[in-house]
Amino acid sequence: MDPSQDRKVVAESGFEIKPVYTAADAAGLDPGRPGEFPFTRGIHPQMYRKQPWTMRQYAGFGTPAQTNERFRSLIAHGQNALNVAFDLPTQLGLDSDDPRAEGEVGRVGMAVDTLDDMERAFEGIPLGKVSTALTINAPALVMLAMHLAAAEKQGVPATEVRGTLQNDILKEFIGRGAWIYPAGPSVRLVADSIEYCAKSAPKYNAVSVCGYHLRESGATPAEEMALAFEIARAYLDSAIARGVTVDDVAGKITFNLNVFGNLWEQVAKFRAGRKRWASIVRDEYRAKEPKSAQLRMLAGGGGGGLTIEEPENNIVRGAYYALAAALGGAQTMALCCYDEAYSIPTEKASLLSLRTMQILAEEVGLCDTADPLGGSYFVEALTAEMEKKIVAAEKEVRALGGVVKAIEDGTIQRKLARQAYESEKRLRSGETPKVGVNRHAVAGAPAPKVETHPYDSASADRKIGDLRALRARRSSDAVRASLDAVRRAAAGTANLVPPILEAVKARATVGEICGTLKDVFGEFREPRF
Amino acid sequence: MTKPPSGARPPRVLVAKPGLDGHDKGAKVVVQALRDAGMEVIYSGLHASPEAVVKAAIEEDVDVVGLSVLSGAHLPICRRVCDGLRGTGKAVVLGGVVPQGDEAELRAMGVEAVFRMGAPFEEIAEWIRHRTGKSSPSPASK
Numbered sequence: 259m260d261p262s263q264d265r266k267v268v269a270e271s272g273f274e275i276k277p278v279y280t281a282a283d284a285a286g287l288d289p290g291r292p293g294e295f296p297f298t299r300g301i302h303p304q305m306y307r308k309q310p311w312t313m314r315q316y317a318g319f320g321t322p323a324q325t326n327e328r329f330r331s332l333i334a335h336g337q338n339a340l341n342v343a344f345d346l347p348t349q350l351g352l353d354s355d356d357p358r359a360e361g362e363v364g365r366v367g368m369a370v371d372t373l374d375d376m377e378r379a380f381e382g383i384p385l386g387k388v389s390t391a392l393t394i395n396a397p398a399l400v401m402l403a404m405h406l407a408a409a410e411k412q413g414v415p416a417t418e419v420r421g422t423l424q425n426d427i428l429k430e431f432i433g434r435g436a437w438i439y440p441a442g443p444s445v446r447l448v449a450d451s452i453e454y455c456a457k458s459a460p461k462y463n464a465v466s467v468c469g470y471h472l473r474e475s476g477a478t479p480a481e482e483m484a485l486a487f488e489i490a491r492a493y494l495d496s497a498i499a500r501g502v503t504v505d506d507v508a509g510k511i512t513f514n515l516n517v518f519g520n521l522w523e524q525v526a527k528f529r530a531g532r533k534r535w536a537s538i539v540r541d542e543y544r545a546k547e548p549k550s551a552q553l554r555m556l557a558g559g560g561g562g563g564l565t566i567e568e569p570e571n572n573i574v575r576g577a578y579y580a581l582a583a584a585l586g587g588a589q590t591m592a593l594c595c596y597d598e599a600y601s602i603p604t605e606k607a608s609l610l611s612l613r614t615m616q617i618l619a620e621e622v623g624l625c626d627t628a629d630p631l632g633g634s635y636f637v638e639a640l641t642a643e644m645e646k647k648i649v650a651a652e653k654e655v656r657a658l659g660g661v662v663k664a665i666e667d668g669t670i671q672r673k674l675a676r677q678a679y680e681s682e683k684r685l686r687s688g689e690t691p692k693v694g695v696n697r698h699a700v701a702g703a704p705a706p707k708v709e710t711h712p713y714d715s716a717s718a719d720r721k722i723g724d725l726r727a728l729r730a731r732r733s734s735d736a737v738r739a740s741l742d743a744v745r746r747a748a749a750g751t752a753n754l755v756p757p758i759l760e761a762v763k764a765r766a767t768v769g770e771i772c773g774t775l776k777d778v779f780g781e782f783r784e785p786r787f
Numbered sequence: 788m789t790k791p792p793s794g795a796r797p798p799r800v801l802v803a804k805p806g807l808d809g810h811d812k813g814a815k816v817v818v819q820a821l822r823d824a825g826m827e828v829i830y831s832g833l834h835a836s837p838e839a840v841v842k843a844a845i846e847e848d849v850d851v852v853g854l855s856v857l858s859g860a861h862l863p864i865c866r867r868v869c870d871g872l873r874g875t876g877k878a879v880v881l882g883g884v885v886p887q888g889d890e891a892e893l894r895a896m897g898v899e900a901v902f903r904m905g906a907p908f909e910e911i912a913e914w915i916r917h918r919t920g921k922s923s924p925s926p927a928s929k
Binding site for chain 2: 352436474476599710786
């Protein structure tokens with residue numbers, strides 16, 4: 259590549275970036291003030307000056323006791339919130355002793371079977387103070403119930419629990435794949451949780467709509483936002499159909515968005531996304547409260563940008579992703595760790611990500627003033643371009659018959675898989691630069707030595723032992739009665755959170771509750787690829 | 788990418804996602820790359836049990852089974868698939884997040900090759916052509 263050569267620069271979302279921007283490019287693009295509609299410059303008047311972003315590394319492995327230790331270590335190092343990783347059996351509604359769980363118990367997250375586990379995981383962690391995100395989707399209501407019940411045991415009422423459920427099942431059908439039930443009943447579960455939190459747990463965010471995984475699956479940054487908005491609308495519509503108002507529920511929905519790729523494009527994505535969502539909620543849904551129209555987000559330094567080659571380079575990439583998230587006005591941040599192409603992160607890797615965010619927040623001035631890029635000819639012009647691309651991508655999804663239909667028939671999955679393949683080819687051909695991979699790589703370099711998180715199969719055996727002991731000592735009559743109530747609610751239209759709350763208190767297991775729902779709802783059938 | 792010579796049946800491959808891991812981007816990328824290389828590729832979909840993978844491999848009469856596991860549970864999964872396919876002549880290969888240290892154990896149970904993230908598509912295709920003898924190997928891709 260000859261840098262003197264006049265080359266065309268096209269952002270992934272499909273617009274051209276010019277060599278120079280001037281006042282003419284930003285004419286008529288006054289973004290207003292931070293904290294004011296449409297919130298292009300951020301949702302708070304002073305942004306990080308008042309309060310830096312929340313730091314929330316994704317953590318969890320092995321038994322609840324082992325995870326509790328990691329949580330405490332992160333908190334001791336200054337992390338002010340938690341983001342719980344559950345193992346795959348838990349994510350798929352299976353108990354640790356289910357034959358399908360073999361080899362997976364406690365592997366990519368914490369194994370949870372019963373309320374005892376959730377109580378143990380949060381031992382010594384005040385659930386009214388430490389805001390806790392649960393990365394759980396198909397069994398989200400079970401984990402919500404366990405979280406609230408564990409808090410109750412600490413003396414924290416549901417009204418005071420600060421939490422966020424990921425609970426974005428529609429994206430699981432597109433990427434990540436931890437689905438159980440068909441789309442219809444899955445969306446009903448989301449609506450149940452939104453309605454319940456709106457009425458009974460006001461500090462709980464019922465849903466975190468994940469553009470993140472759509473981007474990882476092949477979406478462009480503009481498509482990431484557009485698909486997330488279409489999915490968020492599906493949840494909003496479904497909750498509003500219960501008879502609550504948009505102002506009751508819009509604030510229960512947050513977003514989980516991705517950061518990798520071109521830094522400016524990501525910043526523009528966040529700014530344009532806030533503006534677009536504000537207009538959707540106020541102008542289309544007719545929300546009256548300004549707060550309802552605020553797009554609150556976690557920005558996650560994306561695994562999709564990290565490499566297995568020269569893994570330490572990922573530490574540097576993570577720092578730039580965090581910078582983009584801060585310049586984009588994220589409320590919460592998490593970073594994929596440098597070793598995640600090898601295993602779930604070691605404690606050292608996890609703390610390094612936390613330190614990366616802390617250095618950015620406290621040493622180099624990112625919190626000094628709100629939206630430091632506001633008014634830049636370039637960034638304002640890019641933000642306007644991005645908004646157009648997002649709106650166009652939303653229309654594209656609607657033309658497919660709406661997001662739920664396009665997921666059920668696999669159209670979106672096929673489109674993103676095709677784009678993921680094309681972007682892999684660009685990476686392999688060197689068209690997309692990756693340092694240490696297709697740029698400046700040293701031929702014949704030895705495979706890197708990476709210290710990885712060890713999997714402890716003995717802890718899985720202990721988990722299974724604990725589960726069996728609990729099954730023996732609980733009241734099986736109470737469990738049966740509580741599961742019958744869950745079954746009746748599932749077959750009808752009553753909100754499922756209250757009966758699930760009773761079931762978890764009776765020590766019904768994740769597998770029993772999710773199995774009961776599966777009996778009623780059936781299973782999702784994956785479209786052919 | 789080159790198509791096999793006309794007349795010869797191209798290699799048939801089952802790309803499978805056994806176990807609970809739902810990360811299917813890589814598997815779907817490989818499905819498309821092998822289809823572009825002229826192979827017949829079947830994709831299992833998510834949450835396939837190792838036994839269902841074995842059954843599909845036999846029913847679909849594939850030459851090669853490519854397993855994709857990113858969760859770390861590849862050892863027990865591969866063991867069950869390899870046991871089920873022993874003696875059938877079908878090759879089992881693995882892709883995903885696989886520590887170097889597991890390779891000897893994987894080989895011993897019958898996994899013939901491991902392709903990690905970033906493995907060149909042509910290297911995978913070439914390995915399959917060579918192993919199945921279903922078309923003349925093209926020049927080495929390195």
